[in-house]
Amino acid sequence: MAIEKLLKYEHDNKFSLTISKSESRLYMSFIGFAFIALFVGGLMGLLQVLVRSGYYTLPAGIDYYQVLTVHGVILGLVLTTYFIIGFQYALMGKTVGISETQFRVAWLGFWIMTLGTIMSAITILYGKASVLYTFYAPLQAHPAFYIGLALVIIGSWIACFVNWRQLYVWKKKHPGEKSPLLAFMVVINMIMWFIATLGVAASVLLQFIPWSLGYAATIDVLLSRTLFWYFGHPLVYFWLLPAYMAWYAIIPKIIGGKIFSDSLARLSFVLFLFFSIPVGLHHQLTEPGVQTTWKFVQIILTFMVIVPSLMTAFSMFATFEITGRRKGFGGLFGWFVHLPWKDVRFLAPFIGMLAFIPGGAGGLINASYQLNSVIHNTIWVTGHFHLTVATTVILTFFGITYWLVPHLTGRKLTPTINRLGIIQTIFWAVGMTIMSTAMHIQGLLGGPRRSAYSEYGGSEQVAEWGAYQVAQAVGGTILFIGIVLMVYIFIKLAFFSPKGNEEFPIAKEEMDAEPTPMWLERWKLWVTITIALILFAYTIPIIDIIQHAPPGSAPFAWPIGNN
Amino acid sequence: MKKKTLPKSSSQEPNLKGTIISVSIIGLIIVASWFGVFGLFLSR
């Protein structure tokens, strides 16, 4: 009996296929593209904080908002999407495998996304699309910008289809078995992404493209915003969930432990699928055309999505404590002191976890209905998402890079790079603490986000903000040094590190772990509930928006210099 | 004879005292910052 159990344990935990050279090239293409985006976007960020300090003017008449558009689009949409898709492919390749056809289709997706990215990038560089990454109508960019965005979305859908197919094929071959945890998580994230991007795709394809080409005279502004935010909030969970994948299933292995609870990890992902999407109205709380009742309904749903993050916080600490105690570190916090602080694969994501404490608390405030008017569109919001996406998510992605890139390129993470990585992490932590704190405080004082340097006629109130903007420039400069370090580390790991075999760390369950209930794999049920919640939260508001629509808006190209 | 009264379930559970203290600190941070901004809202 014991042997049987052991065999089954071995079987359940052997999910680690070998990634071939050609597969590696695919995954590395996505990840490499993400690092190019990191460098370009980071440079733009540096320019922004310098301009806002009041001591620097952009050369050659470059528009601040053009720089800001590049920053938002290339970091918020390009870096994240490319890294996530590359990482998720690697996870699928490692746990369930990829077929020849799937592999070819995946490349097709890469090229469609890349074509779209290049189209949008050129349009922005020509100054024809300084509309920021939210591209709110009726500011009108050149049609190529919207067409490029549509191609990026369509290319990312191909990754969805491939990932779903990968798990489907695996499940056919392994009837009655639970899917590997990481594959389960990837598929959840891609279902969420697909459902969410339908909103922005509908808006871009049916509203923006015909309107920017002149086929439609006017656009329904509120509808376009509502469709954007229907996508805009799950977008942030699309960034966060890959970080959670690493926290739940990879970090335990790195610290020498086991998965705390396979079932709870899956349950939290299912809850994220349910509650990430029907919450977009909390970005539209101060808008005139959306009914209060439905704003409040979506606030309640937004609060629901906090629950799986509470579960995650507990799971992380529990993993650390159980692992530490098993290694013999007693006392109340002995386990904490003895975490592998000198291993950058742990340290970087750990700092990311810490950042999510103020990040999450701030998010809760943002979504708190009336309280939103204290911070809406102030630079507090910028400070908030530089904690969540630009620290929690990105430091976890860096933490993944340290082992994934050498694993894919057949190299080693050397002690020297590890040390450099720790320095990089410290730069990031220090720079972001300074920048984000200054942004939060300035925001509470009323300082606006998305604004070039301005003294607003020299009022006393605005003069008070100056010191915080200088602090942001200091923090931002430290962060940019961090970006240069990280790009150097990436190049080193990808091309110059010594040859070797770097481990792809996937944690196992405890030997006597409670079996994961099979009901967690009821995919059709999860998708049905997700759609039902969306219909509940959005049907009436959208019907109301369409029925009570004011006359539409003609395009405005001149305010952004798109003449 | 007294041993019979030992609770059954908790003896198998891992010791997570540090975890519950850590998450409680997180909880307090959340509550404090929320009421901080709530106070600001009311005062304005």
Place this chain on the structure above:
Amino acid sequence: MHLHKYEKWWLIFGVGTLIAFLLILAYGAFYLGTHPQSHGVTIDPENIGAEETFKPENLGLTKLDEGKYVLNVVASAFNYDLGTDEEGKPVKHIQIPKGSTVLIQAVTPDVIHGFNIAGTNANMMVEPGFISSMEVTLNKPGEYTLLCNEYCGSGHHMMFATVEVTE
């Protein structure tokens, strides 16, 4: 599915806190009536002058009664139109006695703008096709900056006025 005893405690505490927050917010919203603006009143963005409120002579601050004011604003790229003074110059500075209630009504003939009296709860989006409105009471004397906090184009950061709350 097994939950550790402490995890149950944590989730009960966490969910309890979330419910408490929601109840406080709901009390404020549905009992005291403190909502973010959401009136859904529409207007033709290409013909805002057709609305009496936004005719040029009605723009700016108007005293209705002791401690009661109305502030009508047209926000356009890149300017807040607060009417004109006796000399016909555009108003860029308004004074409101502290403690008075001000009904703010704002529209845009072009793109989306923000309307934020920085450091106060007077914070709303101004979108083409809708009349944005909210009532605020400014209790703390001082000089505040009214500024656009939603990107509206290359001159976005030049769009402002000042609001003085007087003793």
